[in-house]
Amino acid sequence: MGDYILEQSEEKTLREFSRMAEKSSSINPELYSKYQVKRGLRDLDGRGVLVGLTEIGEVHSYILDEGEIVPVPGRLIYRGYDIADLVKGFKEDNRYGFEETTYLLLFGQLPDQQALENFQQLLAQYQRLPEDFARDVILKAPSRDIMNTIARSVLALYSFDDNPDDTTISNVLKQCLGLIACFPSLAVYGYQAYSHYHDNQSLYIHSPRTKLSTAENILSMLRPDSNYTKLEAKLLDLALVLHAEHGGGNNSSFVTHVVTSTGTDTYSAMSAAIGALKGPRHGGANIKVVQMFEDIKDKLKDWQDDEEIERYLTQILTKEAFDRSGLIYGIGHAVYSISDPRAVILKEYVAQLAREKGLEDEFNLYAAVERLAPQVISKSNKMYKGVSANVDFYSGFVYRMLNIPIEMFTPIFAISRIVGWSAHRIEEIVNSGKIIRPAYKSVAPRRNYIRMFERTEEKTYEKNV
Incomplete structure (x- = not known):
């Protein structure tokens, strides 16, 4: 009984400390716009903030035309070589890459x-x-x-x-x-x-x-x-x-x-x-894709009915279905808009394995969601760029077909x-760069120190003192 009382007291204390931690960590969202903070190190138009140089990999998804961003089919470059060419090379030679x-x-x-x-x-x-x-x-x-x-x-x-x-x-x-x-x-x-x-x-x-x-x-x-x-x-x-x-x-x-x-x-x-x-x-995004499709397969009566698929995707977006996050997992990417080259390449070989495994109906469902989801998203949301299937959309399906546990x-x-x-x-x-240390602006108000015997919760934790 004594242990139970102690556990209850500990839980109550932790809940109170959690409330305090959350309250003291909350920042007014308007301040991010006021101080032009690049949240996620990305500009409002989706371009990443340039913080370094590399010769290893390049992600190419747009061109600039007279200062305007023009989306193009995505390309992934390894050390100057297009990933599509690398894959074609070792596939044609029938070897591992x-x-x-x-x-x-x-x-x-x-x-x-x-x-x-x-x-x-x-x-x-x-x-x-x-x-x-x-x-x-x-x-x-x-x-x-x-x-x-x-x-x-x-x-x-x-x-x-x-x-x-x-x-x-x-x-x-x-x-x-x-x-x-x-x-x-x-x-x-x-x-x-x-x-x-x-x-x-x-x-x-x-x-x-x-x-x-x-x-x-x-x-x-x-x-x-x-x-x-x-x-x-x-x-x-x-x-x-x-x-x-x-x-x-x-x-x-x-x-x-x-x-x-x-x-x-x-x-x-x-x-x-x-x-x-x-x-x-x-890295965990493809798990959510697989879980989402399990939910879709369970809820849809006809996997070949575009209207039914579209209705259910809309319910996912409006937080009425699946995990109620409002996200269609595997659709959209921080960089790619028209296409993710990894998904394009993977899809071709996924179709082959699906035929071998007798899972063509499920593959066709994936393909239908890939086709319909961008349309549903464009109707429901205002977007600064288009969306397409990313590599996570098909990779989880690949691993499932390979009987790899989630x-x-x-x-x-x-x-x-x-x-x-x-x-x-x-x-x-x-390249012996400096220690990477970006700037953070403090927006906390200045406060006067309060002696222990004068402290109350209101005085101590009021953020606008």
Whole structure:
């Protein structure tokens, strides 16, 4: 009884402190306009505020015509190469592309056959985790969130590094290659620990195989029987390529630049980037897309009826359906308007896998929502730019068709994006920039100090004293 009273008292105290914290943190929204604050580091017209330069990735979505922004079909450029050309190249050669893409993003040029083989052999040497790491670090403290597991594992690897704080390029590159190579194991083992200890499933720990590609190893380690088809592996490989980099302005890559600019170690910088990607506004968006479509499939009577689909999308926008957020997930992007090139590329191969899996009706539903959602949004909202399906719209569907559990969706994003983070960390170190510290204007009123015996809640917390 005494414990219950203490718990109730603690909850009451926390509620009161929460109220106070919320009250003291509230800023008048009009002040952001008054002081011309670029919220989200973006102008009102959607253009990002220029805070740095990069040669790694470029996101192209508009041209300027006599000072006017003219949207164009989106393009994604890796080290000067259009992503569509890169994908076409390794697809026509019938080979996997993620390792080649990794080489390109890190070293700025495409490898020849021998250079690629040497690079793949080097990555293979770094695949295995330190002895007993999986048991002592991952399995002994299983988390319900795999991104949390990966972040903890990355920080733990600091302790296994003989020279963790050395920020010379040779050492940082070695650290980054090690993380790129072992991220699939960190993610999959983290999931297997979750599945076993929190979901009461059998525990499977398969070692990575040096002869397999990254995509093949993910499927091999994730599945109890380690079996997968060539098309499954090729589609996962494509998803990894498309997620590997998205310019220096995306949230987690910018975090990598910010944290790296302090001079800290690689493990701290990468764990910070993982924390950024974990957020549902960034890496977790495709989970919301899948959940939204489960709701759509459940509520619609006829998946082929455009009018019924349009009515339900309108209900989502007006916060009457799904999670009542007013968002049609997977539609719209901070940069792209006419099209997201990643979604365009992915859609073609999604259709192939959907046919193989007997899920053409569901794919057609996705295609219908992709077609109708921009029309519904344009009728309901005033927009400064158009909207289109982004990569998250189809990537979650891909992972579902590959029988990848939803808990692994964002970790697979991390397995891919660690490549871009690594390139951006090296770029930040090489160019020896200043510590990144943007300005924040204080709008708090000045207040007179109040002695303890004179304090009341009204006097202490009144914001306009």
